[in-house]
Amino acid sequence: MKIAGLDIGTTGCKCTVFDDQGKYLAKAYRDYPVTRAVTGHEIDASAIMGAVYASIREMAEKYPDIAGIGVTSFGETFVCVDEAGNPLHPAMLYTDPRGQEECRELIEKLGGHNIAHITGLRPHEMYSISKIMWIKKHCPEIYASTRRIFLMGDYVVYHLTGKAQIDYSLATRTMAFDIKNLCWSRDIFEAADIDSNLMSEPVPSGTIAGVITQKSAQMTGLSTDTKIVSVSHDQVAAAVGAGAFDGTVAVDGAGTVECLTPIYDELPDIDVMYEGYFSVVPYVIPGKYVAYAFSYTGGALMQWCVETIAKEEKKLAGEQGISVNEYLEKMYDGLHHEEPSGLLVLPHFAGAATPYMDTGSKGAVLGLTTATTAADIYRGCMEGVVYEMYLNLQALKHSGIHFQKLHATGGGAHSAVWMQMKADMLNLPMTALKTADAGTVGSAMLTGVAIGLFSDLADAAAHMVEETVTYVPRKEMHERYQKIYERYRQVYHAVRPLM
Incomplete structure (x- = not known):
């Protein structure tokens, strides 16, 4: 039996396979183009899905007994899709300049501190909800045709399983998720005039979405018994892969971006977090939270x-x-x-x-x-x-x-x-x-726990965190x-x- 972590990044995705003892075996990587112009920063969600299928297929050819794949992804970027799950527009990246005016509208309606106390985020146009508002205002025909709105993690999970679900940590990156009650915020969606029913169902990090569909099995070469797991936002997966499970330890992610991720055993002081633009995100362990302190250049x-x-x-x-x-x-x-x-x-x-x-x-x-x-x-x-x-x-x-x-x-x-x-x-x-790639390790750890390979995260860490x-x-x-x-x-x- 094998487990895999599927990491959806901004410029490419990789599928990494581990054996039943958590030992690294191999990985496949596929990249996809990002378009950056003065008017917008965009990515083709269909290209992401194509890269996902290709990277999984490469691994499935070597390891046909993959029992579970955990999906983790970058945040904020979303796409509106039609009834068949086809993208209706290029997905806007978090760096896209659109949504500034809409973010100001939300602040005027609800107040910045109030939004932060609901969502754990100081309002900023980088988050999804402002850009969804922009789509509705400037491309009403797209919004009218929209049947679902996905971030990239739940977009991939949906195409692999047919189940529309998003884990709590990724949902937080929309700036429309209530981090205390762990549900979509009615106040935010009403103020934004966006239908919350278009969003995926929020679930705890590490929740099995289901087995892979017949169509996706044919695309990837996987067995239809393969389980797909909604893991988390990539930084949360990295904290798991670093073996950080309580407030006594924090994670230093020394990659392209330098990221310090402390863990809180209870909800931190939101007003302090607000001043430093620090995100507060539900962690994989109920009642605990993480925050992101980072530099774009590490x-x-x-x-x-x-x-x-x-x-x-x-x-x-x-x-x-x-x-x-x-x-x-x-x-x-x-x-x-x-x-x-x-x-x-x-x-x-x-x-x-x-x-x-x-x-x-x-x-x-x-x-x-x-x-x-x-x-x-x-x-x-x-x-x-x-x-x-x-x-x-x-x-x-x-x-x-x-x-x-x-x-x-x-x-x-x-x-x-x-x-x-x-x-x-x-x-x-x-x-x-x-490991240099804690996000993939964390994704595989949560997958191993979800499918019963490991008894809990401590057991998974004993096998996979060195x-x-x-x-x-x-x-x-x-x-x-x-x-x-x-x-x-x-x-x-x-x-x-x-x-």
């Missing part, structure tokens, strides 16, 4: 530095048979050992996420001299990402967090230099996990970073008026 900033600043170093690293990241880390260590870089890097190269949510903010590198090397800038970029996460940690301090350690996932967790820097700067132990190294904070380094942080936290306010 690993993406390192990649920018490599591709733009360190081209020669990349070539030299290739000649030595090591990664350019390792080469730059060694180069810096040889010059300065563990000294802070002396640079202040504002990592807003793709705008500012929490606690500012300022898409107009720009990146900045301060402190350059003629002696500055590519390795110095690379180190400064690493520091800037961590300073930004420390800033978020301070903003969360009075919300009810009490975690004592962090579990690190993603590609960045494999950098001993970066992990030690985070432990020192955040003053918390950092445990790196073996710790590697724990980095312990060093008092003297924390104090040195603290002095620099006092300057760093002023950079955004100094640079923003100029840019």
Whole structure:
């Protein structure tokens, strides 16, 4: 028996297969195009479904005994479909500029704080409900023909099973879900003048939708006994895959985006969360919640530095048979050992996420001299990402967090230099996990529990979550970073008026 996690991302999807002991076997990936223009950022939902079928088929050919597939996806993006489930328009991404006016209308009708207390979200046009309102206002013929409205996770589940259901965490990304009563908010839908009956049925994360349909079995090569599970929003799946199940531990997702995910054993202070634009999302364990504190550029900033600043170093690293990241880390260590870089890097190269949510903010590198090397800038970029996460940690301090350690996932967790820097700067132990893809692992864990392969999440974690190294904070380094942080936290306010 095998289990699989299906992760629907913004630019591609992957299907990862594990055996009955939770051991990784293989994965298949398919990408799909995203269209970005001044007027809109869109994706073809049909292309997503085609990629889903193709990636599952590739795995089913190797492992025909897949017993269950868990579906996790990115949030916010939705699509209106007809009676047959066919998309009626290109799906709008969360970055799409449309919906700003409609979001303001909701705030005027209900009040921003009231919306946050219902939904766990500070109102923003990135969420689905504002863009659904835009569709109704500007494309009334599409809305009139709409029979269902799906986010990408429940869209895929529906096409695989015929069941329209959405888990609580993904439903939250609409800004129309009541996180306390775990149902669609009547007040939000009435204010938006949208029919809530068009939405999928909300269910707990990890709920089986049913077995795969005959049509989808033919498309994928799976048995019609294969169960499909509605897992969660991708960040929730990543927290599960990191083995974080209560408020004593938080997750550091060190991927393209840097994301800190604390867990709350009860509903956090919504007013504190509101100030920092922190989302409050129902977790997979009843009564618990997670929040998202993130920077748009984590690993993406390192990649920018490599591709733009360190081209020669990349070539030299290739000649030595090591990664350019390792080469730059060694180069810096040889010059300065563990000294802070002396640079202040504002990592807003793709705008500012929490606690500012300022898409107009720009990146900045301060402190350059003629002696500055590519390795110095690379180190400064690493520091800037961590300073930004420390800033978020301070903003969360009075919300009810009490975690004592962090579990690190993603590609960045494999950098001993970066992990030690985070432990020192955040003053918390950092445990790196073996898997770089915690979201897929979490999806498979919840699937294994749903179909009875594992008795509960603790059993699943014992099989699938593997710790590697724990980095312990060093008092003297924390104090040195603290002095620099006092300057760093002023950079955004100094640079923003100029840019």
